[in-house]
Amino acid sequence: MLNDYHNIESRSKRFNPIWHLGKGMDVGEELHPVREQVCLYILLEIFKREMKDDSRRSITHLEEIADMCIRNLQKSTTKENNERIIEGMIWSGKPEFLNAFKSPFFNEETKEWQEHSFRYLEEDMDFSIPEEQYYVYKLTEDSYEIIFMSLEVLDEYDIGIQSWVALQLIKSKNYRDALDRLQRLILRVRKLIKNENRFSAELKRNPKIINSSNHIVGNKHKQNVETQFEEEKTRYLEMERILNKLGDNPDFEIEIMMLLEKINETRELHDNLAQIVIENIKTEIDIRKNHFHLLWKTPRISFKEALWEDLILQKGFQEPDDMFTLLTMLYSPQTPFIYPLEWSVEQVVTTPVIDIEEDDDNEGNDDNEVHIPALDFRPLMLLWKPVFYDLLNKGKVQMNAVFNDEETYEKWRDNKFAIELWNQFINSTLIVSKSDLLNSSDQRVRLIKELIHEDEQFEALLNKKIVTEFIEKDQVRFETKDKRALVITNNQISLKEA
DSSP: OOGTTHHHHHHHHHHHHHHTTTOOOOOOOHGGGGHHHHHHHHHHHHHHHHTTTOOOOOOHHHHHHHHHHHHHHTTTHHHHHHHHHHHHHHSOGGGGBOOOOEEEEEEEEEEEEEEEEOSSEEEEETBBBBTBBOOOEEEEEHHHHHHHHHHHHHHHHHHHHHHHHHHHHTTTOHHHHHHHHHHHHHHHHHHHHHHHHHHHHHHHOOOGGHHHHHHHOOOHHHHHHHHHHHHHHHHHHHHHHHHHHHHOOOHHHHHHHHHHHHHHHHHHHHHHHHHHHHHHHHHHHHHHHHOOGGGGOOOOIIIIIIIIIIIIIIHHHSSSSHHHHHHHHOOOSOOOOOOOOHHHHOOOOOOOOOOSSSOOOOSSTTTSOOEEEOOOOOOHHHHHHHHHHHHHHHEEHHHHHHSSSSHHHHHTTTTTHHHHHHHHHSSSSSEHHHHHHHHHOOHHHHHHHHHHHHHOOOOOGGTEEEEEEEEEEEEEEEEEEEEEEEEEEEEEEEEEOO
């Protein structure tokens, strides 16, 4: 049985709209090779207008968008080509038949091939006037998926898009994904606050960085920033209004409560960020207007003034020998010995414990503190997935049975964090509930959460007891690339009813 190919049905349905984007359009020899890029460009522009509640999304407007996108891609077009592209994004085949796009997929339950119907654009009834045959179009869920997948790959989610996406997820009652989106937004806002604070301190210390920074300065920019933050406040209020309307809903009580907390936290952080950004803009405007000489004045730095007069004569030396040390560094024909970097690195035999969870930025941390990047959890999940398949199917799995071939052994050997997770399961019996998936720092829970996101079959692990026990006089040995050995007592993970 090929365990790696579960959920082929849902995967195919996600990729079908991408595979068929722009296909079958007769748009001429010049546009034929780039029709997919043109269609993606059009989807992005419609998405941007939706976010701004811009109603310029009728057939005429869409044809104008197509013309603009094609010319921005340095290609020529005609009115007929623009019409054909838009028709080919709304309907499949001849427009008079109003057919949806169709593609085959394999139904894993019935073991039969079936037909998947989807669209890229649909009528937006909030702006359309059916009585007058006037229709405004918006993206379908399938098109949103294309946009979100491309943004995830490029990591281009800015604050405005993230909050808008969270709002749409709440409207569609997809609370789990909305909670995840808000958590990402909180992390991003905290990073932006830290960056703006750093920029503020650097701006006051060295105003000349304005000349090399990418910041846009001016009263108009200040007004745009204030307008943007007001729009975000409106979105947060709408999220709260929708959630409060649900009242006491026992099915989503935990998710709604956590969403309200996250929304409140995000709004407070956003207000803080707005104040810092606007203050930095005011400072830049003031420097350019009243202290512009600071932008071009070259400071004179010399040993006599900067070190001797301003530092040594005023504060002196902490120890008398410090004077001789300074003079030796300046006039000695031999430079002081510094240990080679390679040797220093080799002496470091211990490393800090890395929490697999993504830690929030601690605002009180010193800027000089070493920050360990969050660990990519996907490689760990891929190694553990076959283990949990066996656990579901057999009820138990032994550690030594996992490494039954050389290729698997090498993959585990090269990922020490995946190996260390075995020890995490030894700590205590684990029972994971649905609420634990939403709010738990336990790395084992994070692993199960990632597995469920990968394959819904792993939801069978919820509310079950995961027990680990040692197998005496049996060990598993790993030899790392630098010939150091790691010996772990063999253990068995069992799945039992809670």
